[in-house]
Every structure is written in C-alpha cells, then in structure tokens.
Amino acid sequence: MVRLLSVLLVIPLLASCTTIVEGTSKPGVTFEKPGPAGAVPAGLEEFYGQKLGWENCEPYATTGSSRDAYGKKRDVECTRLRVPLDYSKPTGDTITIGVLRYKATGQKIGSLLTNPGGPGASGMASAAGMVSAYRKTDLAARFDLVGFDPRGVGASEPAVRCLTGPERDAERLDLDIDTSPAGLAQTEQENRAYAEKCAAGTKFGAAMLANLGTRDVVKDMDVLRSALGDAKLSYVGYSYGTRIGTEYAETFPRNVRALILDGAVDPTQDQLASLVAQAAGFQKAFDEFVKWCRQKGECPLGDDANASFRQLTTPLIQKPVDVGSRKLSYNDAITAAIQAMYSEQLWPLLVNGLNELKNGKGTTLLRLADAYYDRDEQGEYSTITDAFNAVHCVDDLRLTDKNALLETQKQYKAAAPFLDDGNPPGAALDACAFWPAPVSATPAPPKADGIPPLLVISTTGDPATPYEAGVNLAKALNSRLLTFEGVQHTVFLQGDPCVDAAGVKYLIDQTLPADGTRCA
Incomplete structure (x- = not known):
C-alpha cells in the first residue's frame, strides 16, 4: 500500500570535487x-x-x-x-x-x-x-x-551526561510505582534532581540543553x-x-x-495520543510473539498470555532476582520484553529469558535490558538515555496537566494489558516539567x-x-x-x-x- 506522484527518471546530481588540502598535515589524518x-x-x-x-x-x-x-x-x-x-x-x-x-x-x-x-x-x-x-x-x-x-x-562533544553508570544501575532498580500522594511527590523530586544533574553534568549547562533539539x-x-x-x-x-x-x-x-x-x-x-498508540503497537507485537512462541514449543505463557506474563514478572516488584552482583528488577524485565518486540530475531532470547525467570534466574532478561539501555559489560552506558530525555524535553510540549496524564495512564494500561503492573494509575510530572531550558519546537503539521x-x-x-x-x-x-x-x-x-x-x-x-x- 503506497501512494505519491508519477515516476520520474532523473539524472543523478554528482557531488563536487574533493580537494586534498595542501600544507596541512597530521600523522594518520x-x-x-x-x-x-x-x-x-x-x-x-x-x-x-x-x-x-x-x-x-x-x-x-x-x-x-x-x-x-x-x-x-x-x-x-x-x-x-x-x-x-x-x-x-x-x-x-x-x-x-x-x-x-x-x-x-x-x-x-x-x-x-x-x-x-x-x-x-x-x-x-x-x-x-x-x-x-x-x-x-x-x-x-x-x-x-x-x-x-x-x-x-x-x-x-560535549555529550549530555546526567547519571553515572552506578547511578543508572540504581535508577533501574528504583521502580517509582507508588502512586500515593507521598509516592508521587518522591518521584517528582527525583525527576527534578535528574534535570538538575543534566545541567550540572553537561558542558555549557543549560545553554547546551537549550540547543539540543x-x-x-x-x-x-x-x-x-x-x-x-x-x-x-x-x-x-x-x-x-x-x-x-x-x-x-x-x-x-x-x-x-x-x-x-x-x-x-x-x-x-500529540504526545499523549502517541504513547497510547505505541502501547497498542507493543501489545500487537506481543500477541504475534505469543503465537510464534506456542508454535515453537516450550512456551512459558499459558492460555491467557497477558496474565501469564504478569504472573512471571510482577513478583519482581517485591523481590528482584539476583544476577551475579546485580539484580533483575521488574522494570528491567518489562524493558527486556519491549526490547524483544523490536525484532523477531530477539524472540528466542525472550522465550529463554522467561523460562529462566520461571526458575528464578534473570541472566537473559537482564542482558536484553542492558542492550536497550546500551550498557556494556564493564558497566559503562552510552549517552542514549540521557540524550533521549534531553531532546524530548526541548522538542515536545511539557506535560503538566495531571488529569490528562492520569487518563493517559489508564488508556495505556488498557491498550497494553501485558504491561499492566496491577497498581493504580498515577500522574507524576516527568523530568521535562523541571527542565532548565525552554521548549524549542512549535508543534504543527509538517x-x-x-x-x-x-x-x-x-x-x-x-x-x-x-x-x-x-x-x-x-x-x-x-x-x-x-x-x-x-x-x-x-x-x-x-x-x-x-x-x-x-x-x-x-x-x-x-x-x-x-x-x-x-x-x-
């Protein structure tokens, strides 16, 4: 299904000639x-x-x-x-x-x-x-x-740096799923602190963050x-x-x-509608994964795959699984599943990971989550998560309407039941609400x-x-x-x-x- 204009045969535009700069030298350059x-x-x-x-x-x-x-x-x-x-x-x-x-x-x-x-x-x-x-x-x-x-x-250079490797590891263990007033206030304070760390940890500070979009x-x-x-x-x-x-x-x-x-x-x-549409997209991919999983055998998901997945993962909320010196959190298990939905080539790893989880192990799921966050074996993270947040905060309008956030969470859980953690929806403001730089984009149809x-x-x-x-x-x-x-x-x-x-x-x-x- 494709649409556009009539086909045209065009003579390719050739690039201009390259000049090797004389009188400029540096070994290996x-x-x-x-x-x-x-x-x-x-x-x-x-x-x-x-x-x-x-x-x-x-x-x-x-x-x-x-x-x-x-x-x-x-x-x-x-x-x-x-x-x-x-x-x-x-x-x-x-x-x-x-x-x-x-x-x-x-x-x-x-x-x-x-x-x-x-x-x-x-x-x-x-x-x-x-x-x-x-x-x-x-x-x-x-x-x-x-x-x-x-x-x-x-x-x-400079790269956006908000959290160190150990701080990112700790963040992945911090679930932020307490939706009581006190829990939401704590989450918002953490998000405010994160925004401040981004400005402090990045050269040129707020000026750099304002020009990242x-x-x-x-x-x-x-x-x-x-x-x-x-x-x-x-x-x-x-x-x-x-x-x-x-x-x-x-x-x-x-x-x-x-x-x-x-x-x-x-x-x-808009952002909120996009989040709900994405949730539906991941549920659709998960449903296809379940069909494939059952055809291959040794599938750890029962007749109600959404419920089976939740039964495997939600115990991690109270008790993460030890993986060597680290732990597999509930957030990491969900991230691993999301990572696997990006490509059918990752589906066998998710099956292995869920079967390991049934036996109290989390090695494969943690590896999948590490791939999503681009964490290497030495505990180093790339800039992807911090840069993602920084660009999002200057590209998109700030979400400060808590009623709208609450309704979106409800719609998100309904659109992707396999991702429902069973806790009531909450409406904590994210780091962008406290970002030390203005939004630089103006939303409009292209x-x-x-x-x-x-x-x-x-x-x-x-x-x-x-x-x-x-x-x-x-x-x-x-x-x-x-x-x-x-x-x-x-x-x-x-x-x-x-x-x-x-x-x-x-x-x-x-x-x-x-x-x-x-x-x-």
Missing part, C-alpha cells in the same frame, strides 16, 4: 575540503566550507558497544564537524559533531547520511553496523555512507551536507530519524535530493513545499512506530508510501529484497516504487 556546496546561509560560511580531517575511528569510541561497532574496522574513517552551539550566535561557542564514513567504491553521486533514531542513538555506530549489508547493494558504489552522532550524543540537529546536518561537498541532501532516517528528515525538509526544502523515512513518527498525534518526492516506509506490525503513523506522514508530505508486512521496527537495508530493491532504486535514480506497492 587526511584533510579534505570539498565544500562549501549548495546554499550557504549568511554568516555561516566558515562552518559550511570547513575542512575535515579524516582518521581512524578508534579514538571516537566512547563505550564498549561503540568500540565493538567500529573501533577495529579499517574500512571506515571518522572526523569531527565544527558547528555553533547556538545558531543565533554563530560567532559564539562552538561544539563538534562526530562523523563516520564508508567511502563509495565507484562513480559517486554524493553522500548518503543516515540516523538510527532514539533520539540519542549513535549514528556513527549505526552506520558502521550497516556496512556489511550496505556493500552488498548498488548504493556502495554510488554513495559514501555517512553516520553522525547528533549534538550531545556519543562521540559528539531537532531544530538544531537539522542545521548541523545541513552544515555537514555542504562540508561533504553535496549540493543537496540524500538521507535515510529510521524511527525518530524520520522526524529529523521531516524537519530538514521543512527547514531546507530546496536542499533535498532524496529522503527515505522508515518507521515514521506520526505528525498528526509542511515542506517545493521538496522532491520522498519515500516513506511503514511496517504493518511495527510496535514502536505503528503502521498508521507512516500512512499519516506520507499523506502530510505528499510522499509515496511503501508498505512492509511484518513484525519489526524499521526494515530498509535489513535483508528484505523487495524493500531494499525499492529503496536502492529510489536513492540512486529517484524513481519511486509504484503506488500501492507492498512487500512481505
């Missing part, structure tokens, strides 16, 4: 200055035309997971892009954006930027992880694959486009990365060449006049960004919708031949799949 290219906003010329020094990526690894992703790879290279902290003050403080590149092997069209979502996930690590699949496609000859860590994330990320992405030598942007955004792509198209419509938006954030829903046709990909059983979100985004942007029938979160370049062929063709020659195309 290759300096290039292919920009500026395309439109350059007044006052930002030095950023749009900056030279980039490419080097081995090992110094850019910040945690065990990023070291595993690209620390030892020799077929990728990394650099730092300098951008203003505050674009309204381009001569003021500057920050850097970490960038990773896998170079094209043939006649290059340009760079293909990508972001994995989150917000807060590392685009560098994601791009490095994509290389093996990427090089099997025709994209590898035509585009440099470029992943970047958005401002405040991963290798970008999608509004600023897309400006960084436009600087990167030009510094890489591309007059127009080619981009693949997953999940929250679709919000980045949408906002880029709104902000820089004349700088767009081709955008794939996979796993869309719904532009028509409008990007003058952009070329875009490709939106939506998966029928996507738990995190439900299918209708993609339908709505495609309509809002007058773009073509490609439907994938499956149960997972995002799909492009993940092994489905139908989706990959359509996406590759679109990116190379800007030919869209036929209206109504479905892949399964």
